Amino acid sequence: MNIGGFLPKPLFVPVSLAVGALLGLGLVALAVQAAQDTKKIEIVIKDGTVKSLSGYTLTGTLTEISVRNEDTMIHGFNSSLFTPDMKVEMSGGSLAPGKGPHVYRVNAGKTLVLKFTTPRLDDNRSFAFWCDIHPSMKGEMLVVEVTGPDGG
Numbered sequence: 001m002n003i004g005g006f007l008p009k010p011l012f013v014p015v016s017l018a019v020g021a022l023l024g025l026g027l028v029a030l031a032v033q034a035a036q037d038t039k040k041i042e043i044v045i046k047d048g049t050v051k052s053l054s055g056y057t058l059t060g061t062l063t064e065i066s067v068r069n070e071d072t073m074i075h076g077f078n079s080s081l082f083t084p085d086m087k088v089e090m091s092g093g094s095l096a097p098g099k100g101p102h103v104y105r106v107n108a109g110k111t112l113v114l115k116f117t118t119p120r121l122d123d124n125r126s127f128a129f130w131c132d133i134h135p136s137m138k139g140e141m142l143v144v145e146v147t148g149p150d151g152g
């Protein structure tokens with residue numbers, strides 16, 4: 001790199017501009033990486049209820065839901081967020097046989113992890129989740145729209 005070409009330039013060049021020029025494509029790569037940061041929702045189940053829920057996700061965003069089963073019984077996990085053709089990567093649990101594409105099982109003491117991309121929505125929305133084995137075990141997850149009317 002020809003550093004000499006930079007030196008005679010005026011000192012009032014904004015720092016961000018100078019950094020952008022130096023990093024070039026590297027900066028673009030960083031920006032793309034930031035936009036694809038995975039959002040995480042953590043759900044803990046104990047005593048047949050949702051003991052805690054933390055996190056939220058954004059529309060059109062890579063999302064990871066973890067469901068930690070601290071009970072001594074198996075629990076199910078299903079959500080209105082999942083559409084039949086949605087691709088969901090599962091680990092730590094299993095699919096309930098014969099129950100459709102997104103009815104999951106998480107054994108006692110295990111953590112089910114589901115990775116997928118949320119749909120694009122026009123507004124913030126909350127989606128129900130529930131255990132199909134124990135109907136009293138349910139909650140809601142928030143999907144936030146932040147791109148605004150200009151899109152994004």
Ligand SMILES: [Cu+2]
Binds near residue numbers: 132133134
């Ligand atoms: Cu259950």
